[in-house]
Amino acid sequence: xxxxxxxxxxxxxxxxxxxxxxxxxxxxxxxxxxxxxxxxxxxxxxxxxxxxxxxxxxxxxxxxxxxxxxxxxxxxxxxxxxxxxxxxxxxxxxxxxxxxxxxxxxxxxxxxxxxxxxxxxxxxxxxxxxxxxxxxxxxxxxxxxxxxxxxxxxxxxxxxxxxxxxxxxxxxxxxxxxxxxxxxxxxxxxxxxxxxxxxxxxxxxxxxxxxxxxxxxxxxxxxxxxxxxxxxxxxxxxx
Amino acid sequence: xxxxxxxxxxxxxxxxxxxxxxxxxxxxxxxxxxxxxxxxxxxxxxxxxxxxxxxxxxxxxxxxxxxxxxxxxxxxxxxxxxxxxxxxxxxxxxxxxxxxxxxxxxxxxxxxxxxxxxxxxxxxxxxxxxxxxxxxxxxxxxxxxxxxxxxxxxxxxxxxxxxxxxxxxxxxxxxxxxxxxxxxxxxxxxxxxxxxxxxxxxxxxxxxxxxxxxxxxxxxxxxxxxxxxxxxxxxxxxxxxxxxxxxxxxxxxxxxxxxxxxxxxxxxxxxxxxxxxxxxxxxxxxxxxxxxxxxxxxxxxxxxxxxxxxxxxxxxxxxxxxxxxxxxxxxxxxxxxxxxxxxxxxxxxxxxxxxxxxxxxxxxxxxxxxxxxxxxxxxxxxxxxxxxxxxxxxxxxxxxxxxxxxxxxxx
Amino acid sequence: xxxxxxxxxxxxxxxxxxxxxxxxxxxxxxxxxxxxxxxxxxxxxxxxxxxxxxxxxxxxxxxxxxxxxxxxxxxxxxxxxxxxxxxxxxxxxxxxxxxxxxxxxxxxxxxxxxxxxxxxxxxxxxxxxxxxxxxxxxxxxxxxxxxxxxxxxxxxxxxxxxxxxxxxxxxxxxxxxxxxxxxxxxxxxxxxxxxxxxxxxxxxxxxxxxxxxxxxxxxxxxxxxxxxxxxxxxxxxxxxxxxxxxxxxxxxxxx
Numbered sequence: 001x002x003x004x005x006x007x008x009x010x011x012x013x014x015x016x017x018x019x020x021x022x023x024x025x026x027x028x029x030x031x032x033x034x035x036x037x038x039x040x041x042x043x044x045x046x047x048x049x050x051x052x053x054x055x056x057x058x059x060x061x062x063x064x065x066x067x068x069x070x071x072x073x074x075x076x077x078x079x080x081x082x083x084x085x086x087x088x089x090x091x092x093x094x095x096x097x098x099x100x101x102x103x104x105x106x107x108x109x110x111x112x113x114x115x116x117x118x119x120x121x122x123x124x125x126x127x128x129x130x131x132x133x134x135x136x137x138x139x140x141x142x143x144x145x146x147x148x149x150x151x152x153x154x155x156x157x158x159x160x161x162x163x164x165x166x167x168x169x170x171x172x173x174x175x176x177x178x179x180x181x182x183x184x185x186x187x188x189x190x191x192x193x194x195x196x197x198x199x200x201x202x203x204x205x206x207x208x209x210x211x212x213x214x215x216x217x218x219x220x221x222x223x224x225x226x227x228x229x230x231x232x233x234x235x236x237x238x239x
Numbered sequence: 240x241x242x243x244x245x246x247x248x249x250x251x252x253x254x255x256x257x258x259x260x261x262x263x264x265x266x267x268x269x270x271x272x273x274x275x276x277x278x279x280x281x282x283x284x285x286x287x288x289x290x291x292x293x294x295x296x297x298x299x300x301x302x303x304x305x306x307x308x309x310x311x312x313x314x315x316x317x318x319x320x321x322x323x324x325x326x327x328x329x330x331x332x333x334x335x336x337x338x339x340x341x342x343x344x345x346x347x348x349x350x351x352x353x354x355x356x357x358x359x360x361x362x363x364x365x366x367x368x369x370x371x372x373x374x375x376x377x378x379x380x381x382x383x384x385x386x387x388x389x390x391x392x393x394x395x396x397x398x399x400x401x402x403x404x405x406x407x408x409x410x411x412x413x414x415x416x417x418x419x420x421x422x423x424x425x426x427x428x429x430x431x432x433x434x435x436x437x438x439x440x441x442x443x444x445x446x447x448x449x450x451x452x453x454x455x456x457x458x459x460x461x462x463x464x465x466x467x468x469x470x471x472x473x474x475x476x477x478x479x480x481x482x483x484x485x486x487x488x489x490x491x492x493x494x495x496x497x498x499x500x501x502x503x504x505x506x507x508x509x510x511x512x513x514x515x516x517x518x519x520x521x522x523x524x525x526x527x528x529x530x531x532x533x534x535x536x537x538x539x540x541x542x543x544x545x546x547x548x549x550x551x552x553x554x555x556x557x558x559x560x561x562x563x564x565x566x567x568x569x570x571x572x573x574x575x576x577x578x579x580x581x582x583x584x585x586x587x588x589x590x591x592x593x594x595x596x597x598x599x600x601x602x603x604x605x606x607x608x609x610x611x612x613x614x615x616x617x618x619x620x621x622x623x624x625x626x627x628x629x630x631x632x633x634x635x636x637x638x639x640x641x642x643x644x645x646x647x648x649x650x
Numbered sequence: 651x652x653x654x655x656x657x658x659x660x661x662x663x664x665x666x667x668x669x670x671x672x673x674x675x676x677x678x679x680x681x682x683x684x685x686x687x688x689x690x691x692x693x694x695x696x697x698x699x700x701x702x703x704x705x706x707x708x709x710x711x712x713x714x715x716x717x718x719x720x721x722x723x724x725x726x727x728x729x730x731x732x733x734x735x736x737x738x739x740x741x742x743x744x745x746x747x748x749x750x751x752x753x754x755x756x757x758x759x760x761x762x763x764x765x766x767x768x769x770x771x772x773x774x775x776x777x778x779x780x781x782x783x784x785x786x787x788x789x790x791x792x793x794x795x796x797x798x799x800x801x802x803x804x805x806x807x808x809x810x811x812x813x814x815x816x817x818x819x820x821x822x823x824x825x826x827x828x829x830x831x832x833x834x835x836x837x838x839x840x841x842x843x844x845x846x847x848x849x850x851x852x853x854x855x856x857x858x859x860x861x862x863x864x865x866x867x868x869x870x871x872x873x874x875x876x877x878x879x880x881x882x883x884x885x886x887x888x889x890x891x892x893x894x895x896x897x898x899x900x901x902x903x904x905x
Contacts, residue, residue: 014904053727054904070901075730082728086721088657090664099657103729487861513862533690535859556690558859578691610823610831612860613839615852616694618702619816 010059037203079149085140094124194226308334349374371398390419403428561597572640595643600627658743675755712787717797768854775847782888
């Protein structure tokens with residue numbers, strides 16, 4: 001399988017706090033990778049580094065074989081759904097979509113599945129300020145998928161979504177995976193990760209604890225559920 | 240009997256009238272120079288000089304003649320001597336171009352010199368490139384009218400345009416003077432009038448008085464001179480309705496007053512001078528109904544001045560209204576309009592209820608530290624001035640206008 | 651870049667704060683010109699306003715807006731646009747909006763009531779001053795992480811340039827009164843965009859005083875073509891340099 005993102009020796013500190021302490025891994029096409037880990041383990045920083053929102057201190061990130069630091073064109077191939085979607089207050093939903101389209105100027109057909117699923121088109125006239133957290137998440141999700149990107153990066157996607165919406169998103173993720181796309185997801189909800197993941201990347205204190213396929217993890221621990229497998233595995237490691 | 244004697248008198252006078260001849264001067268004729276014509280003429284004759292250029296190394300007019308230039312004949316001294324000297328009473332000298340007098344430090348060579356004469360008129364002449372233009376010494380009852388004088392603008396070799404020494408009852412009117420040292424210079428010249436002249440771009444002063452009392456100058460314009468007008472060591476000068484404008488530069492003043500007393504300065508217009516009026520050792524000067532506009536310093540009154548009165552003037556758009564060099568006392572301001580005044584008028588009588596202090600703190604600061612001119616109109620300077628006006632501590636306590644006008648005077 | 655600017659302008663127009671600023675300036679200038687028949691006096695009053703209010707509002711508004719639009723920046727950064735274009739787009743958007751407010755609030759009344767060399771100088775200086783303080787706002791915004799600190803720093807900069815700096819200059823002048831300081835003063839003036847603007851206006855309003863002994867040098871310098879070019883060039887630097895510094899910081903900034 002083609003490696004679409006390769007990371008090597010990635011380090012990042014915010015002031016004195018060393019958040020990433022040398023991360024190295026690669027992600028392939030056609031799979032869902034769940035990035036898991038306790039709070040403050042560096043999940044979001046890793047994602048933001050890939051997106052170029054955080055500038056790493058050391059290390060390289062290759063996207064389709066090219067280094068990404070201080071470039072921006074590769075973002076054409078990424079759809080990003082932030083943890084908390086924040087948008088210009090005075091902007092209406094419709095304007096937001098039109099603006100992003102305007103800025104990206106992509107020729108490919110738009111993926112409006114989620115737009116329809118979440119019935120966002122009927123809310124085009126609402127301004128961002130008036131939206132609930134859940135609706136904002138729907139907007140973020142719809143935006144992330146809209147341009148048929150090769151890579152989807154979803155930061156805590158189901159937080160704040162109602163069960164139906166979360167379910168729809170899950171299906172969409174699996175759909176995209178089947179189309180050969182790479183989906184990176186951070187999550188706290190292990191059951192959800194269990195359902196969609198192919199691989200698990202586990203971070204502890206800025207370092208990779210393990211990076212295995214879900215299948216291997218379950219086999220090694222002899223458990224059927226991710227949550228249990230994880231607990232067992234981590235306990236084993238500590239011993 | 241009386242009628243008869245009158246007739247006899249007239250008869251006796253007839254030959255004199257009949258004999259008053261007209262002598263024509265023209266190049267390449269029998270009378271080819273003014274000097275020749277004067278030699279032939281008798282008192283009362285008229286000499287008419289035709290068009291042309293005549294060498295005139297000091298032509299002396301020593302008879303009572305009317306000398307007229309037709310079509311602007313040129314009298315040229317070729318820098319050898321003076322051009323014309325009038326030594327007789329009752330002469331009229333009109334319509335010439337008088338040029339190129341000798342220059343030098345030994346004598347004051349002039350274009351037209353009048354020496355110890357009375358009742359002479361010098362009019363409508365153009366004087367070019369003369370050391371001194373029109374030079375009057377020891378003369379009374381002279382008229383200098385509508386002449387145009389332009390000097391050499393040479394710092395070393397420029398005399399005054401119209402120069403008076405020991406004269407009385409002179410009228411100087413309608414002249415234009417430029418490029419001389421002083422445009423018009425009075426020394427021991429008394430009871431004379433200067434009106435409707437324009438004096439500009441002279442090296443030193445537009446008009447200069449020394450030891451000359453009881454003169455009046457009225458409706459003149461002084462523009463762009465080294466300084467506009469300097470009045471020194473004199474008494475009782477009337478300065479009325481003149482315009483002083485763009486007399487610009489360091490130590491350059493619209494009107495410079497030094498050691499004078501009892502002068503009246505009224506109805507003048509001071510616009511865009513570095514310092515409009517500078518006063519040193521003055522006594523009993525009244526400055527009233529003048530307009531001060533866009534000057535750097537409207538008035539600078541040194542501490543040596545006493546009993547001067549500033550009333551009914553308009554001060555608008557000046558960088559500084561007033562400055563002094565020390566503690567100014569016994570000079571009085573009232574009923575002036577100051578555009579910087581920020582007081583109020585509760586009883587609506589048109590007079591501000593709180594006094595105006597024309598000397599700002601910043602003006603004092605500049606006095607001590609001229610470099611700080613760069614901070615003009617900055618917030619900090621505005622702030623300092625406002626605080627000082629509210630609680631005066633550095634500026635002279637007594638310099639204030641207790642009756643500042645709320646609106647400018649309409650003239 | 652221009653697209654980003656366009657969206658920012660559209661957003662600013664909707665937010666009404668800047669419209670309030672425009673109306674404030676308009677009210678001030680109209681009140682000044684209506685109340686006083688003397689046009690020069692009006693220009694003097696407006697100069698005072700420009701030296702204080704314009705830098706203050708420009709820097710505080712731009713900083714506030716910069717932080718309020720942090721989400722927008724985040725959104726943009728995840729899109730395929732270079733950071734340079736994002737920042738420049740923001741600058742063009744915010745800068746042009748504040749500038750339009752100045753043009754409507756001050757320039758138009760000046761053109762109508764007091765068009766003259768002084769008025770023209772005042773308009774040009776005011777425009778450059780607006781842009782240099784927006785530029786400074788970008789520097790403070792990129793240097794700080796949160797809004798309170800950013801606005802605090804912006805206010806400090808404003809206080810420094812509009813009040814403190816001249817106070818220090820005065821102190822400096824008194825301390826070194828015995829030395830010839832004319833050239834030093836020209837350099838000092840170049841270190842403050844407000845002073846540069848003020849001196850250009852001074853040359854119109856107070857030419858008579860500046861022609862005096864001490865001022866003549868400044869008059870010769872700032873009054874000459876080269877001097878005007880110098881002060882305009884320095885003003886341009888005050889727009890360009892903080893913006894470039896902001897860009898350098900922004901390129902490396904974590905969002």
